[in-house]
Amino acid sequence: MNIALLGFGVVGSGVYEWCRDREDLNVTRVLVRSPKPAVADISTTDFNDIVTDPAIDIVAEVMGGLHPAYEYVTAAMKAGKHVVTANKALIAAYYTELTSLAREMGVGLLCTAAVGGGIPWLVNLARVRKLDAIERLGGIMNGTSNFIMDAMHAAPVSFPAILKEAQDLGYAEADPSADIDGDDIRRKLVISANIAFDAVLEEEDIPMFGIRTVTDSDIATFKAKGFTCKLLATAAAAEKGVCAYIEPTLVSADALEAAVPKNFNLITYEGVNMGRQSYYGQGAGQMPTAANVVQDCLTILGGERGFYTHNATPMALDGENEAHPYYVRTSAPDQWLEDNTAERWETGVVTGAVNTYEMLAWAKKQLTVDPALFIAGIA
Numbered sequence: 603m604n605i606a607l608l609g610f611g612v613v614g615s616g617v618y619e620w621c622r623d624r625e626d627l628n629v630t631r632v633l634v635r636s637p638k639p640a641v642a643d644i645s646t647t648d649f650n651d652i653v654t655d656p657a658i659d660i661v662a663e664v665m666g667g668l669h670p671a672y673e674y675v676t677a678a679m680k681a682g683k684h685v686v687t688a689n690k691a692l693i694a695a696y697y698t699e700l701t702s703l704a705r706e707m708g709v710g711l712l713c714t715a716a717v718g719g720g721i722p723w724l725v726n727l728a729r730v731r732k733l734d735a736i737e738r739l740g741g742i743m744n745g746t747s748n749f750i751m752d753a754m755h756a757a758p759v760s761f762p763a764i765l766k767e768a769q770d771l772g773y774a775e776a777d778p779s780a781d782i783d784g785d786d787i788r789r790k791l792v793i794s795a796n797i798a799f800d801a802v803l804e805e806e807d808i809p810m811f812g813i814r815t816v817t818d819s820d821i822a823t824f825k826a827k828g829f830t831c832k833l834l835a836t837a838a839a840a841e842k843g844v845c846a847y848i849e850p851t852l853v854s855a856d857a858l859e860a861a862v863p864k865n866f867n868l869i870t871y872e873g874v875n876m877g878r879q880s881y882y883g884q885g886a887g888q889m890p891t892a893a894n895v896v897q898d899c900l901t902i903l904g905g906e907r908g909f910y911t912h913n914a915t916p917m918a919l920d921g922e923n924e925a926h927p928y929y930v931r932t933s934a935p936d937q938w939l940e941d942n943t944a945e946r947w948e949t950g951v952v953t954g955a956v957n958t959y960e961m962l963a964w965a966k967k968q969l970t971v972d973p974a975l976f977i978a979g980i981a
């Protein structure tokens with residue numbers, strides 16, 4: 603099959619490398635913004651050269667961002683081309699439209715690299731849910747934030763310096779605040795939950811709290827108490843829809859999640875009958891992420907069409923039954939926090955079991971009073 607690459611950045615050049623010596627997948631066109639010597643003979647700056655070329659079977663979108671990626675991907679599918687993308691922002695934002703278009707046109711639309719980098723998470727999630735109902739899923743879904751948290755647990759570090767290292771290694775998003783504040787994870791969680799629960803969740807409605815305000819002193823306290831702090835995503839089947847959220851979480855120092863190093867991810871689903879199955883691997887980085895793009899091309903070459911699931915029903919967020927204790931560090935405790943405080947630690951307080959959505963709403967409001975606030979759920 604002939605592939606046109608949209609973009610030749612970290613992931614695009616990785617896809618090119620993976621395909622270079624293959625006979626079954628040929629990169630025959632590359633859309634670039636500026637000249638790229640490595641692909642000078644096949645590059646173009648005009649998307650029309652790709653969409654009108656009948657010899658191109660698959661458009662692999664690895665440019666990122668919403669626009670013009672959305673226009674290119676929809677035009678490619680309307681022209682009868684399969685689309686493979688690593689763009690989680692695009693799939694999360696236009697989920698219903700893009701998945702319906704793929705079905706309508708009878709083309710493949712796959713985005714395995716969009717969630718978990720090089721981990722074959724989405725394909726296995728889609729596979730298991732054909733047989734078993736998923737109760738819960740989530741875990742460590744961002745390589746950059748795990749890289750930062752891992753380094754902070756190893757030794758006191760400068761947050762900007764360790765973030766710069768993650769950027770230099772090609773893990774971070776173009777705007778790394780997406781990695782730190784949870785937006786990147788939220789997109790991955792939306793795509794995963796939609797596939798798991800045949801849902802369409804509104805990305806912006808999912809509450810989240812990131813790691814921007816965590817300090818070395820917080821980490822020292824957690825370690826002294828036998829905990830490791832990780833930024834975790836959760837989506838669970840709920841009575842009136844899906845309960846989804848992202849928050850730093852204190853896991854026992856001997857939990858699987860605590861052992862996840864560097865840019866690795868650990869993503870888990872719990873099937874009603876299958877029980878817990880976890881997927882571990884490099885969640886970011888050039889060759890692992892590019893490998894999942896190429897694997898999707900091979901899946902299409904094998905005859906797969908459409909998206910991972912054929913159903914997409916808008917669903918509400920329902921956090922009614924989700925509650926656990928929280929660590930809270932704030933310089934401006936209010937009455938609500940006092941009323942819910944169960945214990946005092948060196949650097950903050952620990953609440954009794956508090957409803958997750960209530961806590962995340964409180965934290966969002968509290969950040970306007972105390973921008974240095976840090977909270978973490980306790981697993």
Ligand code: HSE
Pocket residue numbers: 716717718719743744745746747773774775781786885886887
């Ligand atoms: N910035 C993302 C991460 C890249 O750090 O996980 C992979 O999606």
